[in-house]
Amino acid sequence: MSEVEKKEEETTTTTTVEKTEEKKEETSSFAPAAEIKEYAADVEPNVEYEATLKRDVVEVKTNEENEDTLFEIRAKLYRFDTDPSPQWKERGTGNVRFLEDKDSKRIRVVMRRDKTLKVCLNHHISPALSLGEMTGSDKSWVWKCPKDFSDEEKPEGVEELFAIRFATPENAGLFKTEFQKCQAKNEAIEKKTE
Structure with missing residues (x-):
């Protein structure tokens, strides 16, 4: 090199x-x-945030303020749909409750969907209603309601065929017992008003 x-x-x-x-x-x-x-x-961070939008507190009415809850249990509700082909359609899952009006003492059944709290079942428990067993299940009941008021699009009420399913047969039995008690109370009230 x-x-x-x-x-x-x-x-x-x-x-x-x-x-x-x-x-x-x-x-x-x-x-x-x-x-x-x-x-x-x-070093300690010293960060403060202010809300950019100030909200007013709004009182929400559920129309249940003047009612007492007599019974409440978790269930899944179905309605029978005939259009276009006959089948059961899920209406919602949530707590089904029997509510007694403080003034008139009439009892109605109400169910709200879990997350949205939208009403999926709302009608008075008439003595004419017949609670029947659903074929093949000891955890479910079926009944036909002449006027259900849960559909906001039809405030005049609509005839529906409902099925309700519970987690256990015991819960289904409790529901039937309370349903029949409420029917008897409403029947006594109707006889007094006649």
Whole structure:
């Protein structure tokens, strides 16, 4: 190797060594991890947020304020749909309740869907209603309601065939017992008003 080639090789080696030393110096300019932890522990964030939109408190009426809950149990409600082909369609899942009006003492059955709280069952418990067993299930009941008022699009009420299913046969039995008690109370009230 000639002297010129040796000098060029030494120069490139020196430049490479200098560059790596510069990189080491750059990375070593950060504080050690222990110092960062101490600093982070000393600093407390002081962040305050103000609401950009102020909301007014609105009182929501459910039309259940003047009623007492006599019975409440969790269930799944179905309605029988004949259009276009006959089949059971799920109406909602939630708590079905028997509510007694404080003034008239009439009892109605109401059910609201879980998350939306939209009414999916709402009618008076008439003595004419017949609660029957659903074929093939000891956890379900079926009844035909002459006027259900849960559909907002039809405030005059609509005739529906309902099926209700419970988690256990015991819950279904409790529902039937309470349903029949409410029917008897409403029948006594109707006889008094006649």
